[in-house]
Amino acid sequence: MPLALLALAISAFGIGTTEFVMMGLLPNVAGDLHTSVPTAGYLVSAYALGVVVGAPLLTALTSKLDRKRVLLLLMALFTVGNLVSALAPGFSTLLAARFLAGLPHGAFFGVGAVVAARMVDERRGARAVATMFLGLTLANVLGVPVATLLGQQVGWRATFGVVTVIGLIAVAALAALVPQLPAERKGGLRREAGALRNPQVLLGLLTTVFGFAGVFAVYSYLASMMTDVTGLSPSMVTLVLALFGVGMTLGALIAGPLTDRALRPTLYGALGALALVLALFPLAVQNRVTALAAVVALGLVGFATTTPLQITVMDKARHAPTLASAANQAAFNLANAGGAWIGGVAISLGWGWTSPGYVAALLAATGLAVAVTAGVLDRAAPAGSRVVAGRGHLPPKAGGGHLTPKAGGASHVETAADRV
Template structure:
């Protein structure tokens, strides 16, 4: 594994920790700032808003910035955002700090995915991208539980100060371990404006848009459940409140297993891996509606949900990069905006079902329905892509035949001219 992938994983670990640790610290933040827990919950949404806004915006701004420099700059912004979070004197400034910390999230993973793919050996690009995502999954096993425990013992500000240090370490690792990668000029020397137009055209490709739509619906199925997992295992399964950290860690274990499996599977067969993951996600979410009543079965199912849910991320990332291959940065970053829209949309859909009185297990069926919609969009994209390839192939054959006939006619003319010269 190239050491550059290790640097990307360290950065991903810090990003994953700060994104999810706030969920475990909401009561502490609420008590410290004198607000309600639901009001403190807006801090989770604030980070997601930062991701959605920042991913395409910062990726577009940095289209002509060398990759390593861009990664370091994005990590610097992330570090400043977490420092602002740790030092925020009140709720309003804390909200702003969370938005600031979220701004570079999507752009970092978008640029990082492009870098990882470029550094990989031929045929192993998806494995390299999955390796970077491992930092995100390990954060859910180690970073989030430890960060939650630290915040409960020393105060929530201590957690974000530690994340700030992780950000500084990641910046150093990126500077030392990521090689200089020259930008490929494809705009005929038109400069940043030409490159940005190329990125925007790639983002508007039908297959790219369908890939983003797949991410919005498919991954929303995961968050329809994950957002209310703690309540499900305490209210329905009957586990103690103290076991929630273990349950979330098991979900992180599943995510890691899914990331490890997704890399080689995606390198071998991208669309079948995506179809299989989304289909399995829908099935296992329905199964959880029944296994949630049995403690050991519920815990096993949680691991499986984490695995098949996160197995969708690598093929979705590779899909949009492949379809925008001539200008992949903006599309790859926008994919993380799609994931965070899925986060917000899935949580809203699951919460709506609970509020409607359908019970604590209703988000399982909501999530399964969203996963099926994502699968349908993915299959539609595959069918359209296949038809397009067929049309392009037929056009290529026709052009080849025309060229061949033209060559034969030209040869006949040249032969006739030669014969005429002989008569004269």
Template sequence: MPLALLALAVSAFGIGTTEFVMMGLLPNVAGDLDTSVPTAGYLVSAYAIGVVVGAPLLTALGSRIPRKRMLVLLMALFTVGNLASALAPNFGLLIAGRVLAGLPHGAFFGVGAVVASRLVSEDRRARAVATMFLGLTIANIVGVPVATLLGQNLGWRATFLVVSAIGVVAMAALARLVPQVSHEQHGGLRQELGALRDRQVILGLLTAVFGFAGVFAVYSYLASMMTEVTGFGESTVTLVLALFGIGMTLGALVAGPLTDRALRPTLYGSLAALAVTLVAFDFTVHVKWAALVSVVVLGAVGFMTTTPLQMLVMNKAQHAPTLASASNHSAFNLANAGGAWLGGVAIAAGWGWTSPTLVGAVLAVIGLAIALIAGRTDRAPAGGSRVVASSESMPQMSEVR
């Protein structure tokens, strides 16, 4: 494994930790800044807004910047955003800090996925992208629980100071380990925007919005389901979320090799498995051991969709993949927000705590339908995760000395 992938994974670990840790720190932040927990919940939305806006905006602004330098700059912005969050004297400035920390998220993963795919041979590109994503999944197993515990005992500001330190380490690793891509080989903003008009890229983004929304329709209310329906105590919620993270990691490990072998079948299979798992979860959530198994499976099949979707948009935007790759993360965050909202609507309508599972299943089926339509109308070969048309079109990378 190229060491550059380790640098990308460390960066992803920091990003994943700061993205999800706020959910566990809401009571601490609310108490410290004299606001309510529901109001403090806007901090989760603020980060998501930063991701949705920042992914296409920063990628477009940085279209002429060499990719290695762009990665370091994005991680620097991430670090500043978390430091600003740690030092925020009031709730309004903390909101601003969260937006700032979220801005580089999508752009980093977009640029990072392109770089990762070009660090290895063509038949291992999906595995390289999945390796970068492992940092995000491991953050849910280790980073988020540890950071939450740290914030609960030393104060929430300590959490963001630690994440800022991770950002500094990631910057150093990126500067030292990631190979260079010459500035002249970038396609420019016009070419990147043109790639977004490709019908297959649009369908891929729509698949991400609907398919992955099925995951967050349930994940957003997983803690409540475990306590209100399954009968676990609140102290068990951290374990449940860690199991979900373990499932995500397993999904990433499996998705890489499968996507390298057959991209679209992997996408179809993961979306279909997600729909089936969500329907089954409506029944298994009532039995403790079955609920825990289902949480792991849900994390696995849910995250198995991310690698083929990432490779698909990079494949179809082959000569200018960076903006499309980053926009895919905007799509994932729209899925997060939309899935959580629809799941909440179902609960508020009186359909019960388990109703988000069926809402999620419907969303997964819609995502699968879009993916099948895209596959049927695609005239290009879809068997592999090819990102570029030929070796001549692939930027040449030189190792840092």
């Protein structure tokens, strides 16, 4: 794997840390800025809103720029957002800073996923994307627990100061390791936007929203489940979050090679396993041992869905994948916000702390149904109207290399989608 993937993973580590750490620091921020915890919760929503707005907007604005320059600009904006967060004099400024820090999130992962796939052989594209996302999973194993502890002991401003330093390191790594990768000249933004009208791309985005919403319907209330139902002490919550991160890391490592081998079967299997784990989660949390095992399993199967979901959208928009890839990151954040809201509704109705598990299982099952429907429609479509990975025009790889035409003049490199 190219060293450039390390730079992308470092960037993902910083982004993942700042995205999730606020959940553990809300009481500290609320107390320091003289507001309530529910009001401080708007800081989480502000970041998610920044992701949803920034993903299509910044991708469109940078569509004609060299991909390396785009990555550097996005990571620089992320770093500034975290620096302003660390120095924010009041709640309103911090709210705006969180929105600013969230703006480049979706666009960075959208562009980064395309860059990662372009730098390796076609057969290793999913593994390259999974390597970048590995930084996000490691953020949940190391970054979030350590940053939360730092914020609790030293102050929440120190946490965002450290994330700012990580952002600077990521900028330096991107500048040193990522090669120059020109943007697609043919079609430009109109072509990118046109890819979003592909029914298969839209079904892929819908799969992401429903499939991944189940993860956050449970994750958002994990701390309360562990303390109020399982009986763990509040000090154990950091360990629980770290175990979730361990599961995420395992899921990312497993999903990459499987997605390269068979895209749709991996997606179906991951979503089916996720629905099963979520359905069993309310039972598992009744016992300490099974609860901790279920947390690892949830992280594993939950994050095993992310690589095939991302590759599915990129594959079906392969002639113009950048905007679709960024839109999928916005879909992930819609899933985060929607899942948390639906889980909260279940609890507010008096169904109990474990009720989000059953609602989440239904969401994951819905995502699986959408994915299967997309697969059936794709198989039924006339061969000439399908977007089949590996056939026709493909973006040039890093260094300006191109595919070698087969006999008869058609370029073809078999990918996971061809073998479905």
